[in-house]
Amino acid sequence: MKLFDLVKDGIEIKKQVPLSKYTFTKTGGPAEYLAFPQNQAELEKLVETANSNQIPLTVIGNASNLIIRDGGIAGLVIILTKMNKITISGSCVEAQAGARIIDTAFFAAKHGLSGLEFAAGIPGSVGGAVFMNAGAYGGETAEVIQTVKVLTSTGEFKEYSNKEMQFSYRHSLVQENNDVVVSATFSLHPGQKNIILAEMNYLNALRQYKQPLEYPSCGSVFKRPAGHYVGPMIIQAGLQGKQVGGAQNSTKHAGFIVNKGGATATDYLDLIALIQAKIKEQFRLDLQTEVRIIGKPID
Incomplete structure (x- = not known):
């Protein structure tokens, strides 16, 4: 594959790498190909090669507000964390x-x-x-x-x-x-x-107090609807602490979903769908996800 011609330029490209190693939820399927450009020139070469060879391209940052489905991502995944000057x-x-x-x-x-x-x-x-x-x-x-x-x-x-x-x-x-x-x-x-x-330091102390930082999570899951707060609605709907597989709506902050151990991306997505359905039923509101959801469902 043309993509691997870039290896001679010092660009490391790996195959079939579990993206759960990089996501904050510790879930997600494999990247078909994975690269970490170290500078703008390497990024340009990777993007140009992917585009010219019609290889699907996905670019990821720190993967903190991201859910990657369990089927992973086809084509080339670029993670930019080495471009950090x-x-x-x-x-x-x-x-x-x-x-x-x-x-x-x-x-x-x-x-x-x-x-x-x-x-x-x-x-x-x-x-x-x-x-x-x-x-x-x-x-x-x-x-x-x-x-x-x-x-x-x-x-x-x-x-x-x-x-x-x-x-x-x-x-x-x-x-x-x-x-x-x-x-x-x-x-x-x-x-x-x-x-x-x-x-x-004050704001970080507030986060430590209010947010479940002791567990893997993707941060705030839902966008805030105008005139409403997501956490209180989830609590009123009786869903705080609700668990699907290893994914749990946090007992500390209802706007978060945490990995209590062994969660899959599918667990996360099933719990998100359950919360959305219940909020729709009880409050007549369509909760939109703030977290970015990408990748393929598992086969």
């Missing part, structure tokens, strides 16, 4: 797509830059945060993005402004056009390092 210029911080948004927030704090405090405990990558317009505790990625560099589906490098990214609640342009986020530049403002770090 973070740099500073004045009051702007640029981070490659594979950098953790947590690390980016602490990097900014170390340099006395404020604006990313809300992201101090979000486990996803910068690329994932941009893709999903991730947010927490009153802050959103869109509020601090200056520009986003992408590799388009036609193999062109392009830069979008904040406005061009069409951010909205858990949405961005790159969800629609299949661009691959390469890096993002955050426009921040000077602050006192000790105050910034204190706020970040």
Whole structure:
């Protein structure tokens, strides 16, 4: 296969790798082919080769808000976590797509830059945060993005402004056009390092108190419907603690589904469907998933 011609360029490509090794739920089937580009040039070669040979392509960040079905993913899966460089210029911080948004927030704090405090405990990558317009505790990625560099589906490098990214609640342009986020530049403002770090530590203490961080999970599962909160609805529906296989609606935070041991992606999806059906029946609301669900069902 043409894909393996890239090995001579130093790009490691593996076959039939269980993606459960990389997802935060510890579930998911295998990647047919898996690569970890270390820089922009390697990413470009991988994307170009996949496209020119009509190989299905899936790009993943830190796999924290992601469920991969048990049948895995056909074609080439690219995980960007080795593209994790973070740099500073004045009051702007640029981070490659594979950098953790947590690390980016602490990097900014170390340099006395404020604006990313809300992201101090979000486990996803910068690329994932941009893709999903991730947010927490009153802050959103869109509020601090200056520009986003992408590799388009036609193999062109392009830069979008904040406005061009069409951010909205858990949405961005790159969800629609299949661009691959390469890096993002955050426009921040000077602050006192000790105050910034204190706020970040406070928010992380709140997460530790409220969220089931002791178990594998995909974070917040459902989008918040306008005028409602998902957790209280699940509790009122009598579903908190409900378990399907190894997947359990968290007894600590009803907006989370945790892997209590041996869960499969199918367990997660069956529990999600059960919750959606019950909320529809009781509240006449269609719960939409915030977690991204990809891959093939098991044969």
